[in-house]
Amino acid sequence: MKKTVVLEEYAKQRSKRIGALKKYGITALFLLPYLIAFIVFFVLPLFYGIYISLTNFQYGKPGVETFNSFLWFKMIFDKSVMPGVFNSFWLSFTHTLIFSVIMVPIAIILPLSLAILVNQKPPAFKLFRALIYMPSIVPLTAAGTIFTLLFMSKSQHGVLAEFFGIDIQWFIDNWFSFDLFGQEIEIAYAWIPIFFMCLWGGWGGNFIILSAGLQNVPKHLYEAADIDGCSPMRKIMNVTVPGIKPQLVLCLFTTILGYLGLYGQNYVLSSGGPSIAAIASMPAGGKTSTIMYFIQDIVANNLTFKSSLYGLGAAASLVYALFAGVISGIQMYLTREKKTGTKISEAYNKWHEIR
Amino acid sequence: MARNKITLEQYIGFRKKKEFGEKRKINVGKIVSFTFLLLFCIVWLSPFIIMFFGSLRGYSDTMLYPKELFYPHSGYTLENYEMLLLGKLPEGIGQVNTVQDYKIGTWFMNSCFSAIGGTLLYLLVASMAAYAFTFIDFKYRNVLFAIIVASMVIPGAATSVGNQSMVYSMGLNRSLLALIIPGLGGVYGMYLIKTFFESIPKDLIESAKMDGYSNFKIFYKIVLPLGKTVLFVQGLFGFMGGWNDLIWPQMLYGAKDTDLWTLQVGMAYIINNSKTSNLIGSALAGGVICLLPVLVMYIIAQDKIIEGMSSSGIKG
Numbered sequence: 001m002k003k004t005v006v007l008e009e010y011a012k013q014r015s016k017r018i019g020a021l022k023k024y025g026i027t028a029l030f031l032l033p034y035l036i037a038f039i040v041f042f043v044l045p046l047f048y049g050i051y052i053s054l055t056n057f058q059y060g061k062p063g064v065e066t067f068n069s070f071l072w073f074k075m076i077f078d079k080s081v082m083p084g085v086f087n088s089f090w091l092s093f094t095h096t097l098i099f100s101v102i103m104v105p106i107a108i109i110l111p112l113s114l115a116i117l118v119n120q121k122p123p124a125f126k127l128f129r130a131l132i133y134m135p136s137i138v139p140l141t142a143a144g145t146i147f148t149l150l151f152m153s154k155s156q157h158g159v160l161a162e163f164f165g166i167d168i169q170w171f172i173d174n175w176f177s178f179d180l181f182g183q184e185i186e187i188a189y190a191w192i193p194i195f196f197m198c199l200w201g202g203w204g205g206n207f208i209i210l211s212a213g214l215q216n217v218p219k220h221l222y223e224a225a226d227i228d229g230c231s232p233m234r235k236i237m238n239v240t241v242p243g244i245k246p247q248l249v250l251c252l253f254t255t256i257l258g259y260l261g262l263y264g265q266n267y268v269l270s271s272g273g274p275s276i277a278a279i280a281s282m283p284a285g286g287k288t289s290t291i292m293y294f295i296q297d298i299v300a301n302n303l304t305f306k307s308s309l310y311g312l313g314a315a316a317s318l319v320y321a322l323f324a325g326v327i328s329g330i331q332m333y334l335t336r337e338k339k340t341g342t343k344i345s346e347a348y349n350k351w352h353e354i355r
Numbered sequence: 356m357a358r359n360k361i362t363l364e365q366y367i368g369f370r371k372k373k374e375f376g377e378k379r380k381i382n383v384g385k386i387v388s389f390t391f392l393l394l395f396c397i398v399w400l401s402p403f404i405i406m407f408f409g410s411l412r413g414y415s416d417t418m419l420y421p422k423e424l425f426y427p428h429s430g431y432t433l434e435n436y437e438m439l440l441l442g443k444l445p446e447g448i449g450q451v452n453t454v455q456d457y458k459i460g461t462w463f464m465n466s467c468f469s470a471i472g473g474t475l476l477y478l479l480v481a482s483m484a485a486y487a488f489t490f491i492d493f494k495y496r497n498v499l500f501a502i503i504v505a506s507m508v509i510p511g512a513a514t515s516v517g518n519q520s521m522v523y524s525m526g527l528n529r530s531l532l533a534l535i536i537p538g539l540g541g542v543y544g545m546y547l548i549k550t551f552f553e554s555i556p557k558d559l560i561e562s563a564k565m566d567g568y569s570n571f572k573i574f575y576k577i578v579l580p581l582g583k584t585v586l587f588v589q590g591l592f593g594f595m596g597g598w599n600d601l602i603w604p605q606m607l608y609g610a611k612d613t614d615l616w617t618l619q620v621g622m623a624y625i626i627n628n629s630k631t632s633n634l635i636g637s638a639l640a641g642g643v644i645c646l647l648p649v650l651v652m653y654i655i656a657q658d659k660i661i662e663g664m665s666s667s668g669i670k671g
Contacts, residue, residue: 034484037539045517141622145642157421212665321513
């Protein structure tokens with residue numbers, strides 16, 4: 001009698017244990033591949049990057065580095081340590097900010113107005129929507145070839161030079177310079193091809209998101225505005241814009257982040273140049289360098305910098321990441337309510353009712 | 356009575372006028388937007404046409420008759436493509452590449468491997484994790500998920516330098532796997548798939564469990580088929596992201612390992628090498644090669660891409 005109880009208990013316990021093992025085993029099987037990748041390629045590199053930025057780490061020779069008392073951060077924030085690096089970093093930073101300030105409003109307003117036009121539902125509006133988004137799928141380099149052809153100088157028969165007679169060495173000449181906090185900032189003509197490339201293919205995502213948002217604005221509000229005799233402009237300002245506020249916020253922040261990380265256009269079109277004589281030997285010592293260009297110059301493009309300044313690249317990327325992280329944090333906070341994928345449950349409910 | 360009748364007639368006339376006027380007004384709005392959109396599309400799509408025809412133009416035509424954009428002086432030619440793909444240089448073109456050979460075929464295959472392989476693997480790994488986060492109960496599930504979602508605040512730049520050294524220490528810096536594997540920890544796609552899985556009714560999963568389905572069977576037979584929309588959209592964006600990525604392959608393989616370059620890195624090199632009128636044709640041909648897979652995919656799945664973007668707010 002006693003024995004059977006023990007056996008039963010044992011069997012119960014055993015099945016419980018197996019159940020737990022099975023359950024956790026299954027959980028682990030489903031979750032672990034992702035979790036391992038997340039930890040190894042996201043969490044660890046984050047701390048490894050911080051570690052690299054605090055030591056005189058050399059790429060390809062891990063294990064011999066020593067703590068160097070924040071030298072890389074001092075280089076970025078203190079002019080006296082290494083004026084060249086300080087200047088080129090903050091110059092790239094300024095370039096990025098100025099370009100973002102110019103580009104972000106355009107990359108919101110242009111797609112918004114196009115979305116309003118498409119939302120009028122003219123004939124073939126779906127085709128227009130598809131065509132307008134098309135430039136945004138073009139790889140940077142493919143777009144770069146076109147804009148190189150357009151903006152080549154007269155001696156090389158660029159399209160603009162040939163058809164409109166604009167005789168400017170787009171990738172060499174200086175446009176104008178101005179004074180900012182006692183620092184002379186030279187703006188090169190090379191920013192114009194970059195600007196046009198961004199103008200051409202840099203806002204398709206915004207366009208799609210905004211035109212989806214426009215379809216959710218209740219029609220009766222427009223009718224009410226009509227009865228009240230609102231002008232079209234007023235309708236846009238007082239009905240449309242408040243109606244698509246969530247989408248606008250999302251677009252605004254993702255666009256800001258996108259232009260803060262500007263790199264490919266500059267690399268492909270102008271290679272960061274024309275160089276500035278005073279800091280030509282520094283990373284990103286060019287007139288079209290951006291902050292991402294600074295980092296990328298150290299850790300990827302230039303082998304000399306890669307071997308001598310690797311930690312500086314890590315430090316600069318952390319400074320940049322802090323800056324961008326604050327912005328994307330604000331964005332995530334503002335757009336935290338998200339409604340996606342209601343279709344399946346709706347379909348299921350319908351099916352359930354029929355059954 | 357008489358006054359009433361007149362009022363009614365007036366009213367009908369007013370309604371008619373109003374309807375008529377409104378109809379006309381809407382038509383005007385549609386016509387204006389149609390014209391404007393048409394003009395805009397013509398201007399905005401012209402670079403595609405310039406690129407395509409420019410790639411079919413021989414180098415001597417580009418130099419001597421640069422104004423004949425769409426119908427080259429001595430006819431269409433494939434010499435730019437031959438130069439890139441077969442290494443057959445046209446006569447008298449001068450020095451082509453100063454430092455590295457063009458290996459378009461290898462680069463193309465590398466890009467395909469990175470984009471297709473990376474996307475498929477990521478979809479598998481991420482949808483499995485999303486399944487676990489949605490349908491399996493385990494301790495600290497919500498905390499873990501919240502931590503992972505919160506990490507989206509940290510931009511990729513913060514981890515990329517560490518990742519580069521990490522990959523080096525793992526000995527992957529000379530391997531194409533390094534293009535794929537670090538991407539597997541990406542949060543956004545997993546988050547998107549998970550939000551979609553949440554809309555799958557729990558009863559369905561519960562009843563399948565009652566019927567004795569195992570988790571794998573549920574995942575394979577119920578969840579994946581129901582979630583194929585989001586998987587498809589995420590797959591498309593993963594492919595485009597992988598195909599268009601320039602920064603990470605550059606960081607991995609730098610200036611030396613040309614055999615490991617992706618098409619983007621190689622194309623950036625080709626462009627920097629051909630900013631002269633005799634070579635720009637070959638760069639344009641490379642641009643066409645580089646654009647073609649993405650463009651074909653976009654034309655085929657254009658509805659899905661736009662719908663997916665508008666419902667989920669992914670940025671391309």
